[in-house]
Amino acid sequence: MNPVSHENTKIRVTDLSFFYREREVLKKVNVGFAESKITALIGPSGAGKSTFLITLNRLWESIPEARMTGKVEIKFSGMYRDIYEKSFPLPTLRRRVGMVFQTPNPLPMSIYRNVAFPLKLAGEKDRKIISQKVEEALDRAYLWDEVKDRLNEDAINLSGGQQQRLCIARALVMEPEVLLLDEPTSSLDDSAGRVIEDLILSLKEKLTILVVSHYLEQVKRLADKSIRFSEGSVIN
Amino acid sequence: MSPTREYLYEKGFLFSAILSGSIVFLIFAFMLIMGLPLFKGNQVVALIKNDWLPARGVYGIYPMVVATLAISFFSLALAFPLSLGCAFFSGSIAPPRIARVFRKMIQIMTGIPTVIYGFVGIFLLVPIVREFTTSTSGLCIFSASLMLGIMISPTLILFFTDSLEAVPKSFLDAADALGATRVQKLLYVMVPQAKKGILAGLILALGRALGDTMVALMIAGNAARVPESLFDAARTLTAHIALVIAADYESFEFRSIFACGLVLYAFIALMVLGVRWIGMTNKR
Numbered sequence: 001m002n003p004v005s006h007e008n009t010k011i012r013v014t015d016l017s018f019f020y021r022e023r024e025v026l027k028k029v030n031v032g033f034a035e036s037k038i039t040a041l042i043g044p045s046g047a048g049k050s051t052f053l054i055t056l057n058r059l060w061e062s063i064p065e066a067r068m069t070g071k072v073e074i075k076f077s078g079m080y081r082d083i084y085e086k087s088f089p090l091p092t093l094r095r096r097v098g099m100v101f102q103t104p105n106p107l108p109m110s111i112y113r114n115v116a117f118p119l120k121l122a123g124e125k126d127r128k129i130i131s132q133k134v135e136e137a138l139d140r141a142y143l144w145d146e147v148k149d150r151l152n153e154d155a156i157n158l159s160g161g162q163q164q165r166l167c168i169a170r171a172l173v174m175e176p177e178v179l180l181l182d183e184p185t186s187s188l189d190d191s192a193g194r195v196i197e198d199l200i201l202s203l204k205e206k207l208t209i210l211v212v213s214h215y216l217e218q219v220k221r222l223a224d225k226s227i228r229f230s231e232g233s234v235i236n
Numbered sequence: 237m238s239p240t241r242e243y244l245y246e247k248g249f250l251f252s253a254i255l256s257g258s259i260v261f262l263i264f265a266f267m268l269i270m271g272l273p274l275f276k277g278n279q280v281v282a283l284i285k286n287d288w289l290p291a292r293g294v295y296g297i298y299p300m301v302v303a304t305l306a307i308s309f310f311s312l313a314l315a316f317p318l319s320l321g322c323a324f325f326s327g328s329i330a331p332p333r334i335a336r337v338f339r340k341m342i343q344i345m346t347g348i349p350t351v352i353y354g355f356v357g358i359f360l361l362v363p364i365v366r367e368f369t370t371s372t373s374g375l376c377i378f379s380a381s382l383m384l385g386i387m388i389s390p391t392l393i394l395f396f397t398d399s400l401e402a403v404p405k406s407f408l409d410a411a412d413a414l415g416a417t418r419v420q421k422l423l424y425v426m427v428p429q430a431k432k433g434i435l436a437g438l439i440l441a442l443g444r445a446l447g448d449t450m451v452a453l454m455i456a457g458n459a460a461r462v463p464e465s466l467f468d469a470a471r472t473l474t475a476h477i478a479l480v481i482a483a484d485y486e487s488f489e490f491r492s493i494f495a496c497g498l499v500l501y502a503f504i505a506l507m508v509l510g511v512r513w514i515g516m517t518n519k520r
Binding site for chain 2: 064
């Protein structure tokens with residue numbers, strides 16, 4: 001039995017090492033993450049937190065000269081799946097493991113089309129279903145009331161905090177099981193950051209959430225558990 | 237650096253800028269002055285509207301205008317999809333290492349003199365066209381368009397890949413993280429962003445096709461009459477200038493090349509204005 005695995009473990013990571021060119025960014029990381037909990041990844045800059053996050057949705061694969069060893073398994077419908085297995089389709093993984101970046105990155109299109117974008121990628125054609133899911137996602141992201149009358153406006157017109165909530169809505173629209181947040185409030189002012197924190201707390205019932213954070217106060221408010229990174233290793 | 241040297245350098249640079257900038261106007265003025273006799277009466281209109289029948293004393297350049305537009309248009313029609321495919325491949329689908337090699341090759345291609353393209357056209361393409369089409373000599377609009385299309389492709393490809401690469405990384409990250417496949421990312425995120433660059437590249441390449449002399453001169457057949465099919469021989473404005481330049485300086489025949497020059501100048505100016513206009517709308 002894996003030492004990091006318990007009955008409610010959603011993600012288990014075994015002997016994960018990550019290299020960028022010759023530099024070892026992550027060193028044999030063994031760690032597990034509990035289902036429907038918020039886990040904070042903390043530690044100094046450059047300790048490998050953000051890199052660790054993108055090994056869970058394979059986003060690092062587009063980085064030239066990067067390489068990874070080890071195993072990442074995520075429990076989907078009761079069964080652990082090795083996400084690096086050849087037979088595991090990348091689009092499926094990314095629909096089930098959503099990600100929100102440090103700086104809000106809405107696409108250059110309307111608010112509505114931003115949230116509908118993942119549905120379009122997944123091949124959803126039914127307009128009724130799309131508009132219903134967009135509304136749901138915006139509602140879950142605390143944004144619906146603010147944007148319901150301006151859905152066709154360019155997303156770039158939203159404030160920073162609204163843009164970040166839009167990005168969360170966009171990540172939620174495919175109903176992922178895991179949500180990765182890379183310092184989601186660091187580009188926002190305090191009050192906008194607080195709204196996002198409340199929103200993250202409201203999501204944890206249905207989602208396993210990993211959040212990279214630099215703010216101790218935020219970690220206290222949000223996290224059920226925190227994991228400290230130092231020089232590419234996890235310190236217990 | 238001493239103030240005097242600083243001053244000299246500055247003036248030197250200013251001089252280079254003024255000189256190269258004014259050449260554009262000088263050339264235009266030169267053509268206008270040399271072609272001025274044409275503007276007396278209705279000569280210029282007649283020149284552009286009439287056929288080229290030297291035996292009857294009619295020196296119209298209409299056939300050349302038609303041929304130039306036809307060859308430029310068809311070469312672009314051939315080069316555009318080809319280049320778009322290449323740019324999509326090297327700008328998004330291909331592994332980075334292969335994309336780099338591919339790009340180097342394309343850059344070399346842009347440096348090949350056009351006479352080489354003409355040469356290759358005559359020996360490789362023209363015989364095939366002669367064999368398989370209604371064209372008797374193989375020297376025709378189709379051959380010239382095909383060769384010219386190959387010639388302008390590298391310019392198009394480089395322009396397209398540049399505009400694809402200019403798409404902000406945050407957009408690409410967003411698309412990747414949302415589960416877009418490479419083709420989806422390309423079509424839904426990169427292409428809409430690169431649209432204006434693609435259009436600007438198209439216009440510039442059309443300018444190149446309009447202005448090229450060698451390929452058309454060598455493989456379009458140079459017949460000075462209005463072409464009726466793709467497989468007819470035809471003469472472009474540029475080829476016409478090159479062919480007639482040896483005629484008597486005072487002859488009407490010779491003067492027609494200024495009309496050709498002015499028409500070409502007008503075409504190219506329109507293209508450049510088009511690019512400017514796109515650039516301006518780009519900034520919003």
